[in-house]
Amino acid sequence: MTDSTALLPIYDFSFTLNADYLKKIIPLLTRHQIAANPINYAIFYDYVTELNPSLTSAVNRLLSQNTVFDSETSLELYGNFISNASLKSFDNIQQQIHKVIRQATDAINDTCHKAEQTNDSFQKKSAILESKPEIATTQSILQEIIQETKSLAATSHAMQMQLNQANAEMEQLRNELARVRQMAVTDGLTGLLNRRAFDQTLSEIIEQPDGETTCLSLLDIDHFKRINDTFGHTIGDNVLKYVASLLKKHAEGHHHVARYGGEELAIIMPNTPKHKAIEISENIRIEMEKSRLKRKTDNATLGLITLSVGIAELHVNDNPESFITRADTALYQAKESGRNKVMH
Numbered sequence: 001m002t003d004s005t006a007l008l009p010i011y012d013f014s015f016t017l018n019a020d021y022l023k024k025i026i027p028l029l030t031r032h033q034i035a036a037n038p039i040n041y042a043i044f045y046d047y048v049t050e051l052n053p054s055l056t057s058a059v060n061r062l063l064s065q066n067t068v069f070d071s072e073t074s075l076e077l078y079g080n081f082i083s084n085a086s087l088k089s090f091d092n093i094q095q096q097i098h099k100v101i102r103q104a105t106d107a108i109n110d111t112c113h114k115a116e117q118t119n120d121s122f123q124k125k126s127a128i129l130e131s132k133p134e135i136a137t138t139q140s141i142l143q144e145i146i147q148e149t150k151s152l153a154a155t156s157h158a159m160q161m162q163l164n165q166a167n168a169e170m171e172q173l174r175n176e177l178a179r180v181r182q183m184a185v186t187d188g189l190t191g192l193l194n195r196r197a198f199d200q201t202l203s204e205i206i207e208q209p210d211g212e213t214t215c216l217s218l219l220d221i222d223h224f225k226r227i228n229d230t231f232g233h234t235i236g237d238n239v240l241k242y243v244a245s246l247l248k249k250h251a252e253g254h255h256h257v258a259r260y261g262g263e264e265l266a267i268i269m270p271n272t273p274k275h276k277a278i279e280i281s282e283n284i285r286i287e288m289e290k291s292r293l294k295r296k297t298d299n300a301t302l303g304l305i306t307l308s309v310g311i312a313e314l315h316v317n318d319n320p321e322s323f324i325t326r327a328d329t330a331l332y333q334a335k336e337s338g339r340n341k342v343m344h
């Protein structure tokens with residue numbers, strides 16, 4: 001049986017934090033006249049925690065279109081963004097692996113059985129040859145032996161073919177597993193690591209310090225709400241994708257680029273001194289500031305879009321929360337001091 005719990009979201013927030021979420025979820029559901037059933041609660045739980053940016057984006061779109069959250073809509077959201085579609089894929093792949101292994105085992109068993117039969121038959125014939133060494137008997141037995149040897153060779157050949165096919169199918173399944181695994185750690189909109197992968201990567205880096213400097217850069221699009229309100233969510237999504245592409249372009253190969261929350265992106269920079277983290281973040285900020293994005297349909301400019309950035313350096317006694325909080329504080333200072341800035 002699959003350990004399906006391994007693929008379920010982990011909700012390890014404290015009692016107090018969950019109480020805070022409750023206080024946000026209920027008014028939201030009430031304001032939008034959405035039934036407070038467990039499915040909708042789960043959807044809006046992920047929404048307020050911003051754990052699941054793809055879901056946030058989908059909910060924002062539905063809310064901005066005043067869509068009624070009927071059971072069909074809720075189940076679709078839940079199925080697509082929470083219940084984890086990859087669970088089904090994993091089950092599917094596991095069943096297929098079992099099937100391939102069973103077929104290969106059957107083929108091997110058949111061949112072994114056939115080899116045993118042939119061996120028995122050879123022993124019997126050898127006994128006859130020893131007791132009746134006439135030429136006619138010898139010839140006829142030789143014919144039979146040749147026949148049986150050919151048949152055994154054919155069975156072995158069939159098994160070889162089946163094993164080759166099983167090998168090819170296993171290779172395909174391996175690729176499929178890699179694809180599903182990739183999906184499970186990727187944010188659907190930006191293609192960056194998702195929040196879960198971000199949390200996991202950061203914890204691993206903090207738990208296994210390598211003595212080198214690690215920095216964290218949090219990047220937030222300034223007045224993103226205004227972009228959404230003025231141009232709509234689809235354009236907002238495209239701006240997010242563009243910013244994500246800038247991060248990917250400027251980050252180094254060993255950095256981890258993630259979507260941390262709604263319009264907040266992050267780069268975990270292991271083995272990177274602070275001055276380098278600042279330089280990379282500045283380059284991203286400057287390129288964003290210089291970009292003049294346009295709406296595809298009518299070439300209308302989206303105006304100046306800027307980024308605020310907060311950087312922190314990992315300290316010896318840090319845990320993920322304290323590290324993120326320091327970067328977040330720097331980001332807050334960047335916002336407070338006028339936005340379009342990198343603070344550390």
Ligand SMILES: Nc1nc2c(ncn2[C@@H]2O[C@H](COP(=O)(O)OP(=O)(O)OP(=O)(O)O)[C@@H](O)[C@H]2O)c(=O)[nH]1
Pocket residue numbers: 053054056057060189220221222223224225226228232233234235236237240261262263335339
């Ligand atoms: N289009 C789109 N919008 C999103 C997504 N996730 C979050 N948002 C929006 O991002 C906006 C964030 O707004 P605020 O937190 O008020 O921040 P802001 O307008 O960027 O202002 P400052 O951060 O203070 O500069 C909200 O309007 C969200 O709806 C997404 O995936 N797509």
